[in-house]
Amino acid sequence: MTTYVDKGARPTGGRFLSFDHLTFWVSNAKQAASYYVTRLGFQPLAYRGLETGSRKTAAHVVRQDRVVFVFESTYETEENDISSSVAVHGDAVKDVAFEVEDLDHIVEHAKAKGAVILRDIWEERDDFGIVRMAKLKTYAKNTHTLVDRSKYRGKFLPGFLVSPEDPLIEHLPQGKLNFIDHVVSNMPDGDMEDTALWYERMLQFHRFWSVDDKQVFTEYSALKSIVMSNWEETVKVPINEPAKGKKKSQIQEYVEYHGGAGVQHIALNTKDIIGSIKNLKSRGVEFLSIPSTYYDIIREKLAASPVKVNESIDTLQDLNILIDYDDDGYLLQIFTKNMQDKPTLFLEVIQRNNHNGFGAGNFKSLFEAIEADQHKRGNL
Incomplete structure (x- = not known):
């Protein structure tokens, strides 16, 4: 695992604030x-x-707190961009939107570096104000929309009606998910470095963290990953690619079923992972299972660590929540099973306690859990 200390100089203009919506x-x-x-x-x-x-x-x-997802489908009967995409990729993330300041500077910098601007800066307005946006092409056919909301006070965007409340909400426990922590993309073998360079050159992101196949592997598979981040480190975009192993890695399985590069998982941050997972399980969300031996090892290691986990390890074990830590803090994380029939997109729920990593200590256990599901699907 490598953490990059030098972020480089602060970008001269334009700021990425957060994930806006997916x-x-x-x-x-x-x-x-x-x-x-x-x-x-x-x-x-x-x-x-x-x-x-x-x-x-x-x-x-x-929406759930600051997490906003948009689901879009086509009315048209003739083939079009959406129907073609769904035919190949299935239900999938098409666009990752960022809320920004000084949209003009960010777009001008991207243009100067050679970015493909799919739609230059445009405005939309209604009674609640003005939103300014631009759309850039990123890896494969995916896009990033840059959103300036500084002069808008509406619920979402102009052109949308406010939806009626769902009567089920008051009868079901809360999800307790607060904001998008990071969005992970999988690349075909050999594409990770070029994608990382795109974020460096076009968006002035820097390398925040990385691992390679010497650090993350099981008996059967391995991966490489680079995490790109804006200067303020409020937006993090991990980029994975498969590494050679005895059998097919989960990254390669994704690339084959998705039909190329795309978003593999979305990490949602919570202040209360135990309450969140209990509630989500009661709503029928399925999560990966972790062998009990993992928790035996964790208990031994934590006994010698200066970090004290506030949560009950027994409770974390009952819920299959993973623990990663260093000398300063720890994180808790858990992964859903696939969110649709294709073994592509899944979700992560993460709680951070003074720890900014990505669970490298858990990658082996996570991979083994995913490999168990891959074996059931006949894809390992």
Whole structure:
């Protein structure tokens, strides 16, 4: 594991504040949004469709605290960008949007470095103000939308109606998910470094953290990963690629089923991971199982560590929550099973206690758990 101390000079202008929202292209936006509401505790936020004058696509927006997901599908019967994408990738993240300051400077810098600007800066407005946006091409066919909300006070974006509340919400326990911690992308073998360089050159991100196949491996598979971050380190984008092993890694399985590079998982930060996982399990969310021997080893190691975990290890074991730590703090994390039939996208729930890593100490246990599921699917 390598942590990069030197971030370089602060960018001269333009600031990335946070993840703004993630847009999924799906076959049925209404049902996909409903799944995240009923299973994960999101709330309906906004809607755009035939009733709002959108004749080609429908979009349903859901929110949980500062996490905003948009599910978009097509009305058209002829082949189009959304239907073609869903046919190849299945339901998948198409766009990762960032909230920014000084949009003009960020776009001008990206242009000067040779970025593909799919849509130059444009404005949308309604009674709640003005939103300015631009859209950039990133790896494969994925995009990043840059959003300036400084002059907007609406619920989401102009052109959307506020959604009615779902009556199920008051009868189900809260998801307790607070914000997007990081968004992980998988690359075909050999593409990771070029993608990392794209973030450095176009967005002025820096290398925050990395591991290679000498540090993250099991008997069967391995990976390499570079985490890219904005200067303030409020937006983190890990980039993975497979490494050679005896059998097919989960990264290679993703690339084959997704049909190329794409978002593999979304990490959602919580202040109360025990309460969150208990509630999500009661709503039917399925998580990976961890062998009991993992917790025997953790108990031994923590006994000699200066870090004291506040949560009960017995409770963490009952819930299959993983623990990673250093001399200054620790993190707790857990991973869902795949969110759809294709073994591609899944979610992570993470709680940080003075620890900014990504669970490198857990990668082996996590890989083994994923490999167990891969074996069931006949893909290991």
